[in-house]
Amino acid sequence: MQEALSILQKYWKHDSFRTPQAEIIASVLEGKDTFALMPTGGGKSICFQIPALMNDGICLVVSPLIALMKDQVANLQKINIKAIAMTGGISSDEISDLLDNCQFGNYKFLYLSPERLQSDWILDRIKALPINLIAIDEAHCVSQWGHDFRPAYLKIASLKEHFPKIPFLALTATATERVKEDVAKQLNLQNPAVFQKSFARENLAYMVFNVEDKLFRLEQILKKNPQPSIIYVRNRKACIDVSSQLNSLGIKATFYHGGLHIKEKDKNMKLWMNEEVQAMVSTNAFGMGIDKANVKTVIHIQLPENLENYYQEAGRAGRNGEKAFAVLLNSPSDVQSSESQILNNLPDNKSLKEMYVKLCNFFQIAYGEGINEQFSFNINQFCVQYNFPILKTFNALQFLDRQGIITLSQEFSEKVTVQFVIESKEVIRYTSLNPQDEEIVLAMLRTYSGIYEISTPVNISLIAKKAKCQENQVVAVLNKLQERQVIDYHAKNNDSTITFNEVREDDRTINRVSKYLENQNDLKNKQLQSVLDYVVDDKSCKSKQLLRYFGEKEGANCGICSYCIKQNKTEAKVSSVAAKIIDLLKTSPMSSREIQMYSKFPDDAIIFAIQQLLEINKIEVLPNNKYTLK
Template sequence: MSEALQILKKYWNHDHFREPQEEIIKAVLSGQDTFALMPTGGGKSVCFQIPALMQKGICLVISPLVALMKDQVANLQKRNIKAIALTGGIKSDELIDLLDNCQFGNYKFLYLSPERLQSEWILDRIKTLPINLIAIDEAHCVSQWGHDFRPAYLKISNLKTHFPKVPFLALTATATPRVKEDIITELGLQHPQCFEKSFERKNIAYMVFEIEDKLFRIQQILSKNPQPSIIYVRNRKACLDTAAQLNSLGFKATYYHGGLSTKEKEKNMKLWMEEEVQVMIATNAFGMGIDKANVKTVIHIQLPENMENYYQEAGRAGRNEEKAFAVLLTSPSDIAQAENQFIYVLPDKKFLLEVFIKICNYFQIAYGEGINEQYSFNLNQFCVRYKFPVLKTYNAIQFLDRQGIISLSQEFSEKISLQFIIPSKEVIRYTSLNPNDEEIILAILRSYPGIYDIQTNFNLSLIARKSKHSEIEVQTVLEKLKEKGIVEYHSKNNDTTLVFNEIREDERTINRVAKYLKHQNQLKKEQLESVLNYIKEDSICKSKQILAYFGEEKSTNCGICSYCISQKAKKGTKISLSEQIIALLKTADLSSREIQIKLNNPSNDVIFALQELLENKHILILTNNKYSIK
C-alpha cells in the first residue's frame, strides 16, 4: 500500500489512513464489490478517490446531491485532479462536450446523478469510457427503508451488465441492518466485502435536557465551552433570530442557511472556520463538506426529522477525538411543532396529483407532451395562484424530483432581499407623509421584524397578498423607497429551473409512484417517533440508544451522557440541593437564575428545591425577586 500512502500524502497531506480506509482500498483494488458503512467524518470519499488515481481510466461516481458533487469536484480540481460533474441545467451540446472531455481528456472522475443514467444516450456514451471503478455515494437511497429513498437508484444495478468486471463500491454514513441488506441486494453486489465502522463516538457526550428557557441554557453551555460551536435550528428565521440574540449577549455568532447567496455563505463560513466567531447558527443546509476538527459543542434547539440526520449533525463535534458535547434542548411544545413541520405537511396521493396537474397547466403542457421541456419556476407565485400551502407543495414537488418525473436545478429561494437602512421612527414619519404606501410598508414590517438589522429574503407574493395590492404595486413602492435611500433593495433572478423528464400522463404518472409516497410517509412518521423516543426515554444511556437504533449492541454505559451523569449524581454523597442553596444564601441574596448558575443544576431541580424551602419557611422571597435567609 506504499503507493496509496504516497497519493494520500501528495494530494491530501495525510501520513496515515483512518480505519478502515486502507482495507476498503485494498478490496476495491483487488476488483471486489465492496460495501462501506462509515459514519460521518470517516473519510468515505478517499476510499474511491485513491484507488481511482492508482489505476488507468476514470471513476464513475453516482451521487444524489448536486451540492455534494460540486463540492467534491471543486476539492479535486484544487488538488489539480481532473474531475467533471454532469449536474442539472446543462444543455445537450455542453453534455456532449463534457463527455468528450471524459473520453479524450484524461479525466479521472465523472460525477452524475442516478437520474442521468436513465438517459439512453448518456448511458451509451458512458459505456464507451474506460471505467475503472463505480462508486455509489449515499447508497442508502436505494432502500425504501432508507431515510432518502430515490427509485432511480434501483436502476444502478443495470451497470453490472455493461461493466461486469468493474467493482462497485457502495458508501453510506447511516444505514440500519435492514437498509444494509437492501443496498447489497438492490445494487447487485457480488459477494461483497463489507466494512462497517462502529457508530460509537466515545468522546461525544450526548445530552438531552427538557427546559423552558433554551437561550439561558445555551448561554451557560457556550460560556463554559468557549471553543467553536454549531447550533442547529429549524428554519431561516430562527437562524437570524438566534444569531441576533447571542450577539446581543456578547457571543460572536454568524449564520448559514439555504437562502444566502454563495458569497454570503462563503463569508460566514470563513468567519467561523477561522474562529473570528465562536458560534455558527445553521439550518440543516450546513454541514456538507464541513471538516472542522475542534468543534466542541453541537446544540439542537429544535427536534430533528430523524435519527440519521441527528447523528450526522451531532457527529460534527469532536473530530479531534477530544471530549465534545451533542446537546438536544427540548420543551413540551417541541413535539407539536415537529409534527406540524414534518408530518402534517406530507402530501398524500390526491394532493400530489393535484400539484402535478396544476404544474402542467401552469406551463400549458398538453396531455402526452412535455418531455425534456425546461421552464423557470417560482414556488411562491405558483402557490399564490393555486392557493396551495407552500411547505406541503414544496414536499410534493421534491417528491416528484426524487422520483425522476421532474428535475429541479437548484433550491427554491426568494427573488428579493431587502433591508430598511433608516431608523424606525423615520420610516413611520415617511408613512404618515405617504399614506398610499402605508399598507405595503406595514405589511413588510409585520412580516419581517428583523428587516432593520439585516438583509432579509423577501416574498413578493406574500406581501402583495397581505397588503391587498398587486405585485407590481409592491415593486413600485420598493423602487421608490430605494431611490429615497430608505431601503437597500436587491432583485435577484434566481428562480428554480424545472425540467420535465416524462410526458404528461396525470393519473398514470402519479399512480406509478403512489406506493412509494405512501411508504415514504409511513417511514417519516416512524422516524420522528424514534426521535421522540430518544428524548423521552430517561432510563437508558443515550449513547446506547443511538447505537441500538443503528443495530449495534453495547453492554456498558458511556458514562458521560445526560442519563449517565444523572445516575452518578443520584449515587453521589454530596449534600442535598436545599442545603447547598441555604449555604449560598448565607453569603448573599440571589435570584433563582443566579442560584442555578452557581450550582450548575437543572433549572427544574432548583425551582423545586426553592419551593420546598419557601413552604417550610426556611427562606423568603424579596420584592426584587431575590431569595434570602429568613
C-alpha cells in the same frame, strides 16, 4: 498497499490511513464488490479515489449531492487530478463533449447524479468508457427503507450487466441493518465484502436537556465552551433570529441557509472557519463537506427529523479526537410542534396529485406534453396563486424531484431583496407622513424578521396579499422607498428552475409513484418516533441508544453523556440544597434561574427543594416571581 500509501502521501499529505480505509481499498483492488458503512467524517471519498488512481481508466461516481460533487471535483482539480461533474443545467451537446473528454482526455473521475442514468443515450455513452470502478455514494438512497429513497438509484444495477468484472463500491454514512441488506440486493452486489466502522464516538458526549428557556441554556453552554460551535435550527427565520440573539448576548455568531446568496454564504463561512465568530447558526444546508476538526459543540435547539440526520450533524463535533459535545435542547412543546411541522406537512397522494396538476397548469403544459421543458419558478408565487401551504408544497416538489418526474434547482431565491437602512423610529415617522404606504411597509416588517439587519428576500405576491393591494402598487412603494433612501432594494432575476422530465399524464404519473410516497410517509413517522424515544428515554446511556438504533452491539456505558453523568453524580441532598437557597435569599430575593446560576445545583434538585421550603413556610413568592425568606 505501499503504492496506495504513496498516493495518499503525495496528493493528500497524510502518512497513514484511517480504519477501515486501507481494508476497503484492498478489497476494491482485488476486484470485489464492497459495501462501506462509515460515519460522517470517516473519509469515504479516499476509499474510491485512491484505487481509481492506481488503475488505468476512469472511476464513475454516482451521487445525489450536487454541491458535494462540485466540491470534490474542485478539490481534485486543485491537486492536478482530472475530474468532471455532470450536473444539472447542461445541454445535450455539452454532455456529449464532457463524455468525449472522459473517453479521450485521460480523465480519472466522472461524477454524475443517478437521474442521468435514466437517459438511454447517456447510459450507452457511459458503457463505452474505460470504467475501472463504480462508486455509489449515499448508497442508502437505493433502499425504500433509506431516509432519502430515490428510484433513479435502482437504475445503477443495470450497469452490472455491462461491467460484470468491474467492482462496485457502495458507500454510506448511515444505514440500519434492514437498509444495508436492501442496498446490497438492489445494487446486485456479488458476495460483497462489508466494512463497518463503529458508530461509537468515544470522545463525543451526547447530551439531552429538558429546558424551558433554550436561549439561556444556549448562552450557558457557549460561554462555558468558547470554541467553534454549530447550532442547528429548522428554518431560515430561526437562523437569523438566533444569530441576532447570540450577538446581543456578546457571543459572536453568524448564520447559513440555502437561500443566501453565494457571496454571503462564503463570507459567513470564512468568518466561522477563521474563528472570527464562535457560532454558526444553520439549517441542515450547512455541514456537507465541511472539514473543521476543532468544533467543540453541536447544538440542536429543535428536534431533528430522524436519527440518521442527527447522528451526521452531531458528528461534526470533535473530529480532532478531543472531548466534544452533541447537545439536544428539548422543551415540553417540542414533541407537538415537531409532529405538526414534520408529519402534518407530508403530502398524501391526493394533495400530491392536486399540486402536480396545478403545477402543469401554472406553466400551461397540455396533457401528453411538457417533456424536457424548463421554466423559471417561484414557489411563493405559485403557492399564493393556488392557496397552497408552502412547506407541504415544497415537500411535494422534493418528492417529485427524487422520483425523477421533475428536476428542481436546489435553492430558492426571491426576485426582490430589501433591507431597511434607517432606524425603526424613522420608518414610523415615514409612515405617519405617508399613510398611503403604511400597509405595505407594515406587511414587510411583520413578515420578514431581520429585514433591518440584512438584505432579505421578499415575495411581492405575498406582500400584496397581506397589504390587500396589487403587486404593481408594492413595486411602486419599493421604488419610492429606495429613492428616499429608506431601504436598499434590489430586483433580481434568479428564480429557481424547474424541468419536467416526463410528459404530463396526471393520474398515471402520480399513481406510478404513490406506493413510494406511502412508504416514505410511513418511514418518516417511524423515524420521528425514534427521535422522540431517544429524547424521552432517561433510563439508558445516550450513546448506547444510538448504537442500538443503527443495529450495532452495545458495549459499556459511554460514561460522558447526560444519562451517565447524572448516574455518576451523587444526588444532591435536599437538605444541602435547601440550606444553600436560604443562604442565597439572605442577600436578596432571587428567581429560580438566579438560584440555579449561583448554587450550581441541578434544576430538578432546586425545584424540589423550593417546593419543600414553600410547604414549610420558610420562603414565599413575590409578585415578580422571585423568592424571598419569610
